[in-house]
Amino acid sequence: DKSGIVNGGAIKFANLKLKQSSPSSKLIAKGKDFTVNILGTGSLNQMLEVKSNLVSLLTRQNRKVINFTG
Numbered sequence: 001d002k003s004g005i006v007n008g009g010a011i012k013f014a015n016l017k018l019k020q021s022s023p024s025s026k027l028i029a030k031g032k033d034f035t036v037n038i039l040g041t042g043s044l045n046q047m048l049e050v051k052s053n054l055v056s057l058l059t060r061q062n063r064k065v066i067n068f069t070g
Contacts, residue, residue, distance in 0.1 A: 040047055 040050060042050075
């Protein structure tokens, strides 16, 4: 945005189950990692909270979080 307040990061995780066949689902079926990119407007603290909530959600869904520093 015009104020320059944009923060984001990437969270990498594995074991994502996709119902539809796609290039991503084929890679995941082969054991490849999957990365979620997050970009949002807000303060750094707000985006760190979003990251924390997403990591918690993935963990509760039995997803193996590989790297959540972003």
